[in-house]
Amino acid sequence: MKLLIFFALVALASARQCCGPRQIMAGNGATVGIDNGSPEGYHTYAYGAFDYINRRFGYTMYVNNVDGKSSHVYRVVQKYEEDTEWIIHEVTRSCLKRKAYQPEPSPCVPERADFSTTFFLGGAKGLEVDTWSYTYTSPKDPLDGVVALNTVHGSCIPTGGSIFGKVNSGGQDVSFVIASGVLNMTRSIPDPDRWFTLPSYCNQSVSVSGDSTVFDHEVLKLPIFF
Numbered sequence: 001m002k003l004l005i006f007f008a009l010v011a012l013a014s015a016r017q018c019c020g021p022r023q024i025m026a027g028n029g030a031t032v033g034i035d036n037g038s039p040e041g042y043h044t045y046a047y048g049a050f051d052y053i054n055r056r057f058g059y060t061m062y063v064n065n066v067d068g069k070s071s072h073v074y075r076v077v078q079k080y081e082e083d084t085e086w087i088i089h090e091v092t093r094s095c096l097k098r099k100a101y102q103p104e105p106s107p108c109v110p111e112r113a114d115f116s117t118t119f120f121l122g123g124a125k126g127l128e129v130d131t132w133s134y135t136y137t138s139p140k141d142p143l144d145g146v147v148a149l150n151t152v153h154g155s156c157i158p159t160g161g162s163i164f165g166k167v168n169s170g171g172q173d174v175s176f177v178i179a180s181g182v183l184n185m186t187r188s189i190p191d192p193d194r195w196f197t198l199p200s201y202c203n204q205s206v207s208v209s210g211d212s213t214v215f216d217h218e219v220l221k222l223p224i225f226f
Contacts, residue, residue, distance in 0.1 A: 018156040019108035021187050022052040030180035034218050036172070041066035042219055046076070047184065049195035052107045055080035058195030063219050072217065077196060080104050086198060087215060094210025095202035102142050109149065109156060110134050118153060128153035136165065143167040158182045169221050176222055 027047040048059025075088040145165020160181035
């Protein structure tokens with residue numbers, strides 16, 4: 001009987017894994033902690049277009065130090081069919097081209113994820129949310145970390161989550177923790193050119209143009225969406 005119950009639970013968890021919408025506009029607000037020899041904290045907010053069908057993502061990212069002493073605004077354009085990612089600093093008209101950050105974002109709960117629990121936001125008559133957990137392990141993955149992912153029950157629309165772990169940066173392990181929430185989500189992408197077209201001052205044949213120092217930011221080395 002215990003064996004039958006075990007297999008029933010595994011089958012139920014597998015059956016509940018699903019995918020959210022594949023073309024959306026959405027925001028992601030996060031609190032980020034980084035330890036790269038000394039602890040640092042940031043508030044970030046990214047809003048833009050996420051096109052899982054055509055494997056391209058474009059958004060504006062605001063990065064604010066928790067002590068209020070510094071802030072940056074970046075545009076990010078990721079095109080996974082080309083395996084490229086552009087980070088653009090519009091104030092200095094600077095562009096950084098690099099290999100697209102891995103793993104590639106997905107609208108689906110990963111097959112390896114374990115179902116954890118269901119809870120309600122806003123009381124028993126509020127939004128029913130499922131929680132999933134999974135891990136990243138190097139060298140198979142670009143980082144080591146544990147992820148908790150929250151999705152609306154039944155539709156798998158993401159509501160937020162957390163990840164903590166470490167990533168290798170320049171031969172040194174950087175520890176981090178990210179807690180995020182998804183907000184202002186709408187289906188479809190009404191103005192794709194606004195999000196996926198590069199500015200004219202980005203030279204597509206070079207890896208860096210303009211002031212490269214504006215890209216020396218630890219937050220840019222971490223996953224923003226997962």
